[in-house]
Amino acid sequence: MDREFARRIGSTSASSSPTSSPQRRRHSGWFNSPTSPRRSNIQDGDRFVPHPSTIVRQRNYSLLRDENSTNLFLGTSTSSATTNQPSDNERLRSLLVENEVMDAAVEDLPRREVTQQQSQQQQPSSEHRNGDGSNIQHGNLSRQMSPGHHHRRVLRFAAPPQGRAENMRDNLFSLTPLGASSRRLLSSPQRTQRYVPKAPFKVLDAPYLPDDFYLNLVDWSSTNTVAVGLVTSVYLWSALTSQVTQLCEMDDSTVASVSWSKSGSRIAVGTSNGAVKIWDTQRSVLVNEWQDHTARVGAMAWTDAVLATGSRDKSIYLYDVRERHRRISQLQHHRQEVCGIQWSQDGIHLASGGNDNQLVTWDIRTEKTDHVFTDHRAAVKAIAWSPHQHGLLVSGGGTADQTIRFWNTLTGQPLQVIQTNSQVCNIAWSRSANELVSTHGYSHHEVILWKYPSMERLAVLEGHTQRVIYLAVSPDGETIVTGAGDETLRFWHVFSKGSSSNVPRSRLSLASQIR
Numbered sequence: 001m002d003r004e005f006a007r008r009i010g011s012t013s014a015s016s017s018p019t020s021s022p023q024r025r026r027h028s029g030w031f032n033s034p035t036s037p038r039r040s041n042i043q044d045g046d047r048f049v050p051h052p053s054t055i056v057r058q059r060n061y062s063l064l065r066d067e068n069s070t071n072l073f074l075g076t077s078t079s080s081a082t083t084n085q086p087s088d089n090e091r092l093r094s095l096l097v098e099n100e101v102m103d104a105a106v107e108d109l110p111r112r113e114v115t116q117q118q119s120q121q122q123q124p125s126s127e128h129r130n131g132d133g134s135n136i137q138h139g140n141l142s143r144q145m146s147p148g149h150h151h152r153r154v155l156r157f158a159a160p161p162q163g164r165a166e167n168m169r170d171n172l173f174s175l176t177p178l179g180a181s182s183r184r185l186l187s188s189p190q191r192t193q194r195y196v197p198k199a200p201f202k203v204l205d206a207p208y209l210p211d212d213f214y215l216n217l218v219d220w221s222s223t224n225t226v227a228v229g230l231v232t233s234v235y236l237w238s239a240l241t242s243q244v245t246q247l248c249e250m251d252d253s254t255v256a257s258v259s260w261s262k263s264g265s266r267i268a269v270g271t272s273n274g275a276v277k278i279w280d281t282q283r284s285v286l287v288n289e290w291q292d293h294t295a296r297v298g299a300m301a302w303t304d305a306v307l308a309t310g311s312r313d314k315s316i317y318l319y320d321v322r323e324r325h326r327r328i329s330q331l332q333h334h335r336q337e338v339c340g341i342q343w344s345q346d347g348i349h350l351a352s353g354g355n356d357n358q359l360v361t362w363d364i365r366t367e368k369t370d371h372v373f374t375d376h377r378a379a380v381k382a383i384a385w386s387p388h389q390h391g392l393l394v395s396g397g398g399t400a401d402q403t404i405r406f407w408n409t410l411t412g413q414p415l416q417v418i419q420t421n422s423q424v425c426n427i428a429w430s431r432s433a434n435e436l437v438s439t440h441g442y443s444h445h446e447v448i449l450w451k452y453p454s455m456e457r458l459a460v461l462e463g464h465t466q467r468v469i470y471l472a473v474s475p476d477g478e479t480i481v482t483g484a485g486d487e488t489l490r491f492w493h494v495f496s497k498g499s500s501s502n503v504p505r506s507r508l509s510l511a512s513q514i515r
Helices: 003-015 052-062 088-102 116-122 161-172 180-187
Strands: 202-205 218-220 225-230 233-238 244-249 255-260 266-271 276-280 285-290 297-303 306-311 315-320 327-332 338-343 349-354 359-363 368-373 380-385 392-397 403-408 413-419 424-429 435-440 446-451 456-462 468-473 479-484 488-493
Touching: 088 180, 218 255, 218 468, 218 479, 225 255, 233 255, 244 276, 255 297, 266 297, 266 306, 276 306, 297 338, 306 338, 315 338, 338 380, 349 392, 359 392, 368 403, 380 424, 392 424, 403 424, 424 468, 435 468
Parallel strands: none
Antiparallel strands: 202 488, 218 225, 225 233, 233 244, 255 266, 266 276, 276 285, 297 306, 306 315, 315 327, 338 349, 349 359, 349 380, 359 368, 380 392, 392 403, 403 413, 424 435, 435 446, 446 456, 468 479, 479 488
């Protein structure tokens, strides 16, 4: 054999491998320049298939990267809260790849995670940390992993052996290439997040609506009528006919608060000079009046036939509206103005918040305080009792506090604290779901919808140009109306529709007997 021919054959066999495919001849250019740098991790050839163990190591290593790294396998970035989260389809595709390639046995689509900024504000103590104090950013999976999670999987099966045997038998008679876990994942109910419109569906002008944190000038009745106090007058807007009527006008004072009765036929009006007046809206007649307070009455709340009023004179009065000029009792504890009052669902307990940063719960049967909470660092105006859990109370603090706090009034223990980074003006619960809405002032004029108890932000509604001081909920529990110092009333669809089974029906109704 010719030596030159043998030398050529030896050089060709030495430069090729049995597993690599024939390489195409590349054209000359910048990318093929011998002086250009080449990445060491690029595999030559077009038949390179990564081994599953390599993918597992890459996935485990991605959990220990810095905050600016990107998890290429999961398709998510852990840089900041401003990065767009992957869609549900992308998350489902990632979980299917885990099931088929790594035998992860994921059978349910986890809920969408809260953004990084929200998690730092809500639960700062629940983050895992490295030895140097840096946070460990988790991927798209909702499984909580301890520092030794990956080491516990060494020399162990990903699933019990009998489970694998059952899956293998199931796969023998299956008509789909997907495994049993992937099929169960696809058939599991998709936990899609409820859509909440970000824009109000109606905007009404409210001229001279004051920008005063201590007033309560908007309320929504059970007959679907919105009452608004503007300077010296009270106006009624019907949500059924969109007609506006003037109920009354004060001669020597301004309106400080309005509150509808449970029946929606009467409305209480508190004035700046301490007077409390009860009006019959159907006849437009003044039916009762009290003049016990010595300063403005900025907070009122009804329960059946009892009206509670809170004033700037630091006192709370209880009135029986069935009898003229009858005052039941006086509650005295606050050291400054009472700016928030709410009755419990059973009508036995009363919660009051004051400008002295105190939240007080009262037992009306004994006319004494049950608990006094002093954790807030600013005025407590936003108060709401949960309609779903007995004894659960939520409150919000003013500009110097900016927190939402939950309380167990049965034991007097604090439950949860959420930092909102904004003044909390109002809070209201949903009647059909474990959700609540809050309105805010300085420095973010927002309306936020929360999911309880995770306190995940379901929606952030923006539109007001000044702090959102006033809030009322529609009688069906789906719509809210907000008022601000920008002299507008905005109507939003925020809460989901409740089931028809929750609607009380009379046993005497003939419609309830029809099947």
